[in-house]
Amino acid sequence: MTAAMNDKQIAIDEFRAEVRGWIAQHFPASLKGKNNAFAAIEGGVPLSPDQEEWRQAMGEKGWGVPTWPAAYGGGGLCGKQAAVLQEELANAEAYNPIGGMGVMMLGPTLLEFASEEQKQRHIPPICRGEIRWCQGFSEPGAGSDLASLRARAEDCGDYFLVNGQKTWTSGGQWSDWCFALVRTDTSRKHEGISFLLIDMRSPGVEVRPIQLISGASPFCETFFTDVKVPRENLVGELNQGWAIGKRLLQHERTNLSGGGGNRVMPSVSQIAKFYVGVDEQGRLDDPDLRQRIIRHEMLARSFRLTAQRVMRDAKNGGVATASSILKNVGARITQDRAELTLEAMGMSGLGWEGDGFNEKELAATRLWLWGKAVSIYGGSTEIQNNVIAKRILGMEGE
Amino acid sequence: MAVLTEEQVMLREMASSWAVEQSPVTAFRRLRDSTEGLQRGFSKDHYRQMAEMGWAGILVPEEYGGSSFGYLGLGLVLEQVAQTLTASPLMLTAGVGVSALMLGGNTHQREQWLPAIVAGEVIVALAVDEGSRHHPERIECQASVCEGGWSLSGRKAFVLEGGIADVLLVAARTEQGVEVFWVPAVTEGVIRHDRHMADSRNCAEIELRQVVLPEEARLAELPGEQLLQRLLDCARAGAAAEMLGMATQAFAVTLDYLKTREQFDEIIARFQALQHRMANLYGEIELMRSAVEAALSAIESDDDDASLLVSLAKATACDTLNLMTREMVQLHGGIGMTDEHDAGFYLKRARVLEAAWGNASFHRDRFARLCDY
The missing domain is CATH 2.40.110.10 (Butyryl-CoA Dehydrogenase, subunit A, domain 2)
Structure with missing residues (x-):
């Protein structure tokens, strides 16, 4: 080991000690082992005082978004430090309470495209987890063919007048703000789209939840009727929103692989051992299911290794084309995991509610149904394959 | 797993240009059709060149004339030269043979054999x-x-x-x-x-x-069972690195063909049915790369989960290369069935490497046992 490497290691060790001390001081013991990731997705559930305290502490420190610039309220950490933070959170059975679409998608996009005023105004509240953002992209007639969107924003000088409908607005009913793609020129398709930030409390915004096969309503239909949006909320140039939106979708795809690499959940093999049992050699007592679980767990491991490789390459300024596959592979893993869990549990994995099922069994049913969305939202598997073939493999012909 | 160092990147580039310039697939074809190929199965001249570039001594400590580059470095070379199907005993000699001496051999054996291996004079x-x-x-x-x-x-x-x-x-x-x-x-x-x-x-x-x-x-510096497992894992990871190179190249050749072949007055790469098959293969090969690199790194740093990652890498490599070589023939159509085309070479070599030191099914079972199910 060279002296320089030694110094780096010492700096990292010191940082680790600092992080460990800070977590011990600020993380409420009552929250140990209780990840509220689901609350962040489903929203609407008010935070307990301890949860609120933890959110504020992490928010003020900027560690909810550890690698964002400190100037806008982020943690300003390097990749290595951020990894240490994540490890220490896991060791303390703590979690990152700052999340949602602001963190996953909008923040990185604003950092790249927004004006200084817009960054100063919108990024710090995201870092503190104070503002909940939703996404106004899809419309009833614009799903996979997103650029055919029709929600109209009429240029009225100081403001835009927005009319139209958005759908699949995740958490729309609990959101404070919406980032939306709107049509500002009807004569052109991609070049007639702009990127707007809309206050959901503006007069003329109406939200209706959509109930899904899983029983939950994480998505909404959102209607805009003569909604006035100040011109200062236009991100980038007029009619140049498509490129910004596409970039945002890249962030979405990297993040929305459906937790395919989630280490925290018990493995399917462990669940299956409980329900299926093992033979005298310790192998799962259903050879066919065992084979399929092995394939699944191997794929999940390769997926995690790929995600790590993508992050490493990105940190080193490289272009990680592998990131384009994460959404599809992650979706496959999430869905396989749910199907295999259900199969291993038998009838116990098919309960809807009430007595006779434990919490994990009931969750398995809901996760299985909810998981079907993963290969549809954020660019369906088929659309991702189009993108890979055309953009990366250059299969458009001349 | 570490990011490639500057030296590793240089090594990879050197191997890549050597393979393209000195050992293209046409060289393998000539070898196959020659007496040397029939009798020896590799080109002595090529192996001499590889040794001269220091590749036979990649794992060998400097005191014995090697470069002590580590297993990931060897894997990078194996991947590159396998792209063009270079026939050589490099993996078994420089990977497994050297590891046997370093893990199980005594000082006398190392002194006696390592310099000769580095010089390309001994094959294991x-x-x-x-x-x-x-x-x-x-x-x-x-x-x-x-x-x-x-x-x-x-x-x-x-x-x-x-x-x-x-x-x-x-x-x-x-x-x-x-x-x-x-x-x-x-x-x-x-x-x-x-x-x-x-x-x-x-x-x-x-x-x-x-x-x-x-x-x-009897290589006595490690208990026999343990030494055997370590050497098998070296061979498996080395084979997986070769398979990665083959899959990458088979994919590139196939993609190229789809972009030039015209039917129904169109370049067939424009057909969505083919685009989605290629997108899928692309994803599988990226996953394979992650698994193979992780296994090579784990061997290099002697990680506790090295065996697990080796089984992950070999099983993934077997499945992915199997699929890729079948698709290579199918997507080439009739021309892929001819001996004149290279697709058959990839197909045949793939199956040998798949069967060697445990096929996908063997390694899936081993992976599960190591995970205690």
Whole structure:
């Protein structure tokens, strides 16, 4: 080991000690082992005082978004430090309470495209987890063919007048703000789209939840009727929103692989051992299911290794084309995991509610149904394959 | 797993340009059709060049004339030269042979053999299996104590590079369990029968008829079972690195073909049915790369989960290369069926590497056992 490497290691060790001390001081013991990731997705559930305290502490420190610039309220950490933070959170059975679409998608996009005023105004509240953002992209007639969107924003000088409908607005009913793609020129398709930030409390915004096969309503239909949006909320140039939106979708795809690499959940093999049992050699007592679980767990491991490789390459300024596959592979893993869990549990994995099922069994049913969305939202598997073939493999012909 | 160092990137680029310039697939085709190819299965001239570039000594410490680059470095070279199907005993010699001496050999053995390996003068093969499928737990080859050392008797089947190896690493059963022996091929009682395989590479059945060896022939620095597992993992990860290179190249050649082939007045790459198949293959190969690199790094740093990652890498490599080579033939259509085209070379070599040192099914089972299910 060279002296320089030694110094780096010492700096990292010191940082680790600092992080460990800070977590011990600020993380409420009552929250140990209780990840509220689901609350962040489903929203609407008010935070307990301890949860609120933890959110504020992490928010003020900027560690909810550890690698964002400190100037806008982020943690300003390097990749290595951020990894240490994540490890220490896991060791303390703590979690990152700052999340949602602001963190996953909008923040990185604003950092790249927004004006200084817009960054100063919108990024710090995201870092503190104070503002909940939703996404106004899809419309009833614009799903996979997103650029055919029709929600109209009429240029009225100081403001835009927005009319139209958005759908699949995740958490729309609990959101404070919406980032939306709107049509500002009807004569052109991609070049007639702009990127707007809309206050959901503006007069003329109406939200209706959509109930899904899983029983939950994480998505909404959102209607805009003569909604006035100040011109200062236009991100980038007029009619140049498509490129910004596409970039945002890249962030979405990297993040929305459906937790395919989630280490925290018990493995399917462990669940299956409980329900299926093992033979005298310790192998799962259903050879066919065992084979399929092995394939699944191997794929999940390769997926995690790929995600790590993508992050490493990105940190080193490289272009990680592998990131384009994460959404599809992650979706496959999430869905396989749910199907295999259900199969291993038998009838116990098919309960809807009430007595006779434990919490994990009931969750398995809901996760299985909810998981079907993963290969549809954020660019369906088929659309991702189009993108890979055309953009990366250059299969458009001349 | 570390990011590639500058030296590793240079090594990879050097290997890549050497393969393209000195050892293109046409060179393999010429070799296959030559007497040398038939008798030896690799080009002596190519292997001499590889040794001159230092590749035979990639794992060898500097005190023995090597460059001490580590297993990931070797994997990078193997991947690059396998892209063009370079026939060479590099993986088994520089990977497994050197590892055997470094893990199990004594100082005297290292001094005696490592410089010769670095110079490209000694080739090593791994003789474990005794049947057509990989069963490292079913070793019947006997090693009994005799005056002055050991006497080995038994048969080893389908030993890759076995017909041309100067040294055979032989797994044999002693009263204490399985041990690994360093057996110079010229030793009396070693009889080799060539096995002409579909991939046109060297392979032999080895007969051991009361082969008398000195005491130190048993590589004794690690317990035998452990040493055997480590060497098998080296071979598996090395094979997986070669398979990664082959899959990458098979994909590139196929993609190129789809972009030039016209039917129905269109470049067929414009057809969505083909685009989605290629997108899928692209994803599988990216996953394969992650698994293979992780396995190579884990061997290099002797991680606790090295065996798990090696099984992940080999199983993934087998499945992915199997699919890729089938798709290579299918997407080329009729031309892919002809001997004139290279697709068949990839297909044939792929299946040999798939079957070697445990196929996908073997490694899936091993992965699950290591995960305790």
